[in-house]
Amino acid sequence: MTQVQFRFRSDEPVADPGVTVDSFAGQTNAAAVRLEPGDEARDLLPHLDRLRLVEVNFPVFGDGRGYSSARILREAGYTGELRAVGEVLVDQIAYMRRCGFDAFAPEVPLDPADAEAAFSRYAEVYQPTTDGRAAIWAKRHG
């Protein structure tokens, strides 16, 4: 399992690695699951109460399906850890954070200063997501 380099949560990390979506459905005690790009995130929705960690794999950075998976889980009320793994690059992490990821385990560790700059680059956002940041239009019409 790749090292978690950035984590924006204070609870104890889940020690077990995530199992596949298929085996998760059959293991009633599993608390961690790993979503591949082609997996249906909505299959997890009946089990949100026992889920504490969802790893979303990005085998290549250009496959953006994991961004939708993350938002679907957060929109459904998932509050556990949502961890981006795989080819997680410095110029993607701010988008991932906005889609609900709160932990990052990049295959190749990122330069901490570059990552810090990326997370804080944009003070305002045009779209509301479930990350709690108010969209610019909300501020305009506060």
Added chain:
Amino acid sequence: MGDLMYKYDQYDQAMVDARVAEFRDQVRRRLDGHLAEEAFRPLRLMNGLYLQLHAYMLRVAIPYGTLSSAQMRMLGHIADKYDRGYGHFTTRQNIQYNWIKLEEAPDILADLASVEMHAIQTSGNCIRNTTSDQYAGAAADELVDPRPYAELIRQWSTFHPEFSYLPRKFKMAVIASDTDRAAMRLHDIGIQIVRNAAGDLGAAFYVGGGMGRTPMIAPCINSFVPLDQFITYAEACLRVYNRHGRRDNKYKARIKILVHELGKDEYTRQVEAEFAHLLSQNIEPPLAELERIKAQFVDPPFETGLSDELDRSDPDFALWVDNNTVAHKAPGYAVAVISLKPVGAIPGDASADQIRVMADLAERYSFDELRVTHAQNIVLPHVRKADLYALWQVLDANGLATANLDQIGDIIACPGLDYCTLANARSIPVAQQISQRMAAKEQEIGELKLKISGCINACGHHHAGHIGILGVDRKGVENYQLLLGGSEGADCSLGQITGPGFDENGIVDAVERVTDRYLGERQPGERFLDTYRRIGMAPFKEAIYG
């Protein structure tokens, strides 16, 4: 800035300023070796910077093709300072510079940001610059000005966190008249603002159109989305595509393939289900935001009581008025189109001096406003008819008064093998030769839209040309296929290939044979496209291949 178009507030300005800083940092990392070209590539593409055959090319976004004089002047300044004194206006209503140095690109973005412009999402697998009707706010036939809706889309799509790594690029267009001047149904999403029977405005969504190697005309998937659910519906369309669009084959990754493979009904069902879910997420800007934007696209203070009479005693001027002006909604005004297609020139190119001249003319005669058209021309949208002669004289003195709007010399052409790494054949020299060969017959032929692409990606819109030309590579030799009968308008159709292709000289001859046959066959009042639709391909094949 002009007073009649969208102006950035502190939020919009902070966004482009942050982008400049970010890109400056990325270029610094690239230049000092911390960032490999492989990792830098997607980043520069998100900023519109391509590595072409000879140099970097920078594509600057011109949202819905609208520019103020100050912005136009800046485009001229950039052409002078950072390029070789030229800019190239594109079929996406944008401008490209072909001779850019990487180390200067951040300075260009900073210059652009100083006039509320940017190069954000002009490339990459994300939502690109939203295009619109070039006569928006001026056309006599429009329901409303479509640009506020396009601006709403611009903001929603800028740095959209979920849709920045789509299967493929994503292009949207918005119109608000039944006459489609934006090739709306050839976009990934085309939107027409419509009024329903109850008198309310809404948006008709057409999804899954496109050109490329598999051209498709977008079907309408929802004929009326209320304006207070407009962005939410677009989000649903995109989410279904992001999740289920093909990623295994670059040539099957556009949304048109998904819509085609699922079928319109199944795609629509999935969108409606996602839409129903997203309505609970409160992601829609309030109508007050649309009203805030609309209030910035007000009509200019048109004078009333103006005459529609013109002094047509100068025949060259009269010809230009007939060909290059369009009906305006206000009495005594006209929409004037500046052709960037003089005989034998590179379609869409303008020199820095010409760009400045057009900026000055817009300031003096058109309420400080210009438009870029997808046919690679420039529009002065609001000119008093009484000023047209003075305007034309300045245009004429600067090589900008070619009277060929929508005629055979008004060619759309991609950059082709002269610049582009994807191209298989040259487009520009073919356009130049056709323009020269046909110049003498141009007025007699009348409306005939000719479009040239130098490869299957169809950036030159060859599928939608009344006459289309596609350059291909045949065993290492440039070969040109001829297509007839395409149209990008409300009567949208895809051109059909005539038969075997031609070499560079042969394609010019073939175009001339096609137009000669048209002149022989046409009935009174028929455009080329009308004649083709009446008599079909056979007579033209006979004329070409004997």
